[in-house]
Amino acid sequence: MSMNLYPGFGLLLVDDEPSYLRSLSIALERSGGINHLHCCQDSRQVMDILARENIGLVTLDLTMPHLSGEALLRRIVEEHPDVGVIVISGLNQVETAVDCIKQGAFDYFVKTDEQSRLIEGIKRAIRLQELRQENLALRQRFLDDTLEHPEAFADIITDDKGMRSVFQYLESVAPSSQPLLIGGESGVGKELIARAAHALSGRHGPLVCVNAAGLDEGVFADTLFGHERGAFTGADRPRAGMVEQAADGTLFLDEIGDLNPASQVKLLRLLQDGEYYPLGSDRPKRARARIVVATHHDLEACQREGGFRKDLYYRLRTHQVQIPPLRRRRGDIPLLLDHFLAEAADELGKPRPTYPPELPVLLGTYAFPGNVRELRAMAYDAMSVHRSRTLSMAAFRRAIDPGLAGSEPSAEASIERHVFAPDEPLPTLHEVADLLVREALQRAEGNQSIASKLLGISQPALSKRVKKLRESGAEPL
Template identity: 90%
Template sequence: MNLYPAFGLLLVDDEPSFLRSLSIALERSGGINHLHRCQDSRQVMDILSRENIGLVTLDLTMPHLSGEALLRRIVEEHPDVGVIVISGLNQVETAVECIKYGAFDYFVKTDEQSRLIEGIKRAIRLQELRQENLELRRRFLNDTLEHPEAFADLITDDKAMRSVFQYLESVAPSGQPLLIGGESGVGKELIARAAHALSGRRGPLVCVNAAGLDDNVFADTLFGHQRGAFTGADRPRAGMVEQAADGTLFLDEIGDLSPASQVKLLRLLQEGEYYPLGSDRPKRARARIVVATHHDLDARQRDGGFRKDLYYRLRTHQVWIPPLRQRKGDIPLLMDHFLAEAADELGKTPPTYPPELPVLLANYAFPGNVRELRAMAYDAMSVHRSRTLSMEVFKRAIASGRPHLPATAEASTERAVFAPDEPLPTLHEVADLLVREAMRRAEDNQSIASRLLGISQPALSKRLKKLRDSGHEPL
């Protein structure tokens, strides 16, 4: 069984019955099972020096060493450890003093136990975020990846992608949800697989595509059902949450969930429990939730298309995968990888390709991202016969795909091109600027430059000749 949280929670009280009841409540109500118990306050400092403890619940009234004295020592010698004070007396002055000394919170034993459990859960989340921030800072400052093997399936040399990898390593031990954003085809499922590998969880990665699932199918898929729950349910079935126990549940296309399904997912995240269809007995979820979407959930929750409370639950940890057009340096790496992969599957020798092919691809927006590039490579290999790979398959794919630019590319055409306080250039000046820029992007390849400009190659040649004759070099 996986331990939660990643750091230990030390319960300190001289009453064995209270320690036992609190331990049971934490495990049942919060899924918190990484627990250490201590009845003798004199042993606490030794335990803190020996074990990986992140949070302490501390009774104030104990023999030998009082809770207040112990609180001061913990704050002084172990400032990274959080402390929650639990007292048998409701004393405001004492509570204020404990907070001044550095305690996270103060509870009275006679309070409702659910209130104490929620306070401990809140403190755990704060400690997790604090540790993750420290770890993230360390990784970025050192520019390190401690587990590069987890990202072996992600072909990239991009700095932004490396930052994503470093972030994933930092939040890997967390039990909180992870939200993966990015356009279709960028590799969100590969990122989810890397996050699962980094987590060290012993359970499996279970993937569910939420797109197109109505509320009943969603509930049955995730939570399973009891026998007789509905017509045709002649035997019980475990849902995906149960199948992913001690592992990771990956929900793809979460932005397409119906409002009713969003409520069910919110309860799963908030309470950590669920009800199989036809059952009135809750089950505890033991899977970490990772979700992905190509939608802008921030915009969707603002216009009412996605629940705000669910959105804020999901975004505790989040990464955004940049589209392929923003990491053009990866295109040659991915092309080599996909061509070799396709050649192996088709029983062919990996081909060479014209040097202008990467230039052609670098000037395409790739609305389908990495998935589209892979399809191009496989299509080209399927018709490949000679030693050098033909560019025709790529040219046809680009010609058919160019009108369908993603929304972000369409929006970019609306930005201001000319400074409002500067005079407008003439049509001839604009045409010359376009020609120069197209030749620069095409690395002097006239065939590619003419495609970028939407004119024929002879027409471009004429414009280039005019530029040279007028004394202006094209580049």
Template identity: 65%
Template sequence: MNHRKLLYPSFKVLIVDDEEPFIRSLSIALERSAGINNIRKCQESRDVMGILSEGGFGLVLLDLNMPYLSGDKLLEQITSEYPEVVVIIISGINQIEPAVRCMKLGAYDYFVKTNEEDRLVRGVNRAIQMVEMAKEHKEIRSRLLHDRLENPDAFEEILTCDKSMRAVFQYLESVAKSSMPILITGESGVGKELFAHTAHRLSGVEGPLVSINVAGLDDNVFSDTLFGHAPGAFTSAHEVRKGMIEQAAHGTLFLDEIGDLSVTSQVKLLRLIQNGEYYPLGSDRPKRMNSRIVVATNQDLDKKQAAGEFRKDLYYRLCAHHVHIPPLRVRRDDIPLLLNHFLGEAAEALGKKRPTYPRELETLLANYPFPGNVRELQAMVYDAVSTHKSKVLSLDSFKRKIGAMTLAPNGPEAETDQQDERIFVSSKSLPSIHDVADLLVSEAMKRADGNQSIASRLIGISQPALSKRLKKQKQGE
């Protein structure tokens, strides 16, 4: 498949120098070492402001000593008229005074024309990342302020009516085009892979999404899977094998379960992200990575860092953009929406007519904490539909799956529980057992939406016993 040349970064970089050989040399170095190819060249200092007026520029690499207009004069004009454009001064003069003067005028950095090409490229990379982050933060603020989505169709696979999820959508849409990695976190079953697919669609890249689950891969398998190998790299390597990085060219490389990656493999991934290049096994010729990276995990990487199981430098690289997906138990309004969707999906897959369900089912599910999140709800629905025979869906299958229910520990109810606890602690005298029992019964009936069958399961007593307590409460009023 042929792809047109993709430009990096997303904004244009203007190189200004009256010496054409230096412009050519620097352009080659930037593209070879860092993949920077969205470059505009200018040898005439008097043309610079006109070029910038075309728009789309984020960085200017500016020679200090040029005919007609000197670099410091241009620097003043650029910072005044285009304050969002970052300027790096590149000079043949290795003196402190000009460097200090340029920094005071607003230059981001100052480099001397020497043979230290790598240092200059690193400096340009830092500036690009700073400009990208500034643009992304501005975009995030704008989207959150106006509560808008530019590409709502990209999220059609993710069913939700929750406000916190909409905020996650807005953030993901703002950072999806970034060249920096995106870290997706959330409990098992919340739909991290769906978010990775959405990030890929929003990114605008032309290549494919290539997914790898790295859990359980030893270092050799990880290297071979990611980097590929040359013939003779090991005994069974008879021909070239393209790694997943090469297969994801001009697209997205998605690494799932990144929290399970061995420390040795973490080092290799860190070098890949830092340098943007890699070596296939058995090869001494490096290849450039031209795909963006998305990673996901259900583990707490902060705890793994503290335990020495996950490298801090890799974590900081990966979490440049962090998307956290809230669990289902804190977005209970999504349960009816997902329930109806999975009912239709299951009925179609199993060749059955879509069943209706009793109103009590939504209440029953709303009081379950769903440790397996959306995936667990989907499995419950499929199991219930597979055994369904009458017109109305039975609650029995769901009750068997849920088992002995307890009060959900999270969500809005948890705050109420904490308030009650504070009342008990601050009270001069503790409430009686009778008062606590009445409070527990009232709370269970509230959460069960008045359904005695569900309320009795919540507090672990039989329905007749609950009914008896409710009658006593009414008599005592």
């Protein structure tokens, strides 16, 4: 099985000492999981490699025969300004370091320094290069308003601009190995977004899904990290955890906001170190899966209130998307309704029905607290009792309860938030009533039956008000 390369761009190591190149390559792969490496001993070949390969970062020795590191630095900055350069020198000279930084080097290290400092510096430079490339790609996609891989989103039924922006962002960050945080209310389709992110990543491994809600510390550790034989009573044989099963793929942790504090610490260590210990083992294993998490909680508020670790929150939010609720993309309701009715009809062995044109209008007035999942349940329930050619609206009315089918948030909250200008006269009750009638008719697309239910009055009463509006010369819509 082919292994995923990290980072997505190549890292070119340039040094005339083959032993140093070999030791640095081994250290980067073992300690940093960095395996997308190119090595070069002859400084004269560097520019040809940059022209031929997708190189994003170069580590450059200063003292080399043929072409010095300083001369190479100037050429790389001039001809390949998008490539980052880290200078590694055998000399600890402040003036030389400052001069290299002025010329455009990202950082400067001395070979005699601790190797861990150098590796952390390289990892930091890789993250910054990834963010720069993602920003460029995202900006280009927004300017072009294009999707390079629309097939990755085929399972997500939408025609909403907000969702399209989410798709464009996912395409930009998909190659990254950094965590992805998916936020959104229950039922908006966060797992579908995780599947799309995995499909876009091009990773060879599988997508492994784990629901973190309700897992205590022991179960969480065993589920993610696995165990060795004899680790606890009943552990008769070793078992690979989900992290290992998702190797070279994606590990999706759903409902991450419900994770208990002890498990949050374990996840933080996994993200920080890239290593984990199976239960009962004293030998670490390197994680080769990308972490994608989802939650319906507001993690920023949770970490402010102390319910979620700040350091873990900032680790997880490197890349993040917020899926808009269905009430904010009402244009998707007819598309989703058609899809779910057809799906339910096929599953139940019934012909696909037609439905009254008022049905999408009625559903458009509902807040859908359960989002897409709730609409799907409505469609399946309506199809299960469907008998005639035209689908009845009765099942949808029962589910919605029109007396409570206001928009989100409640009408009372909307009124409380409305502030009248203190230096202007208040509108009369008659004027306010006319405004409410117009708003209800607009939301109901002119359907007086639905508009009257939104206003909590009978349809004849609404008809009288509409008639008075027309007699006064004002159009209700």
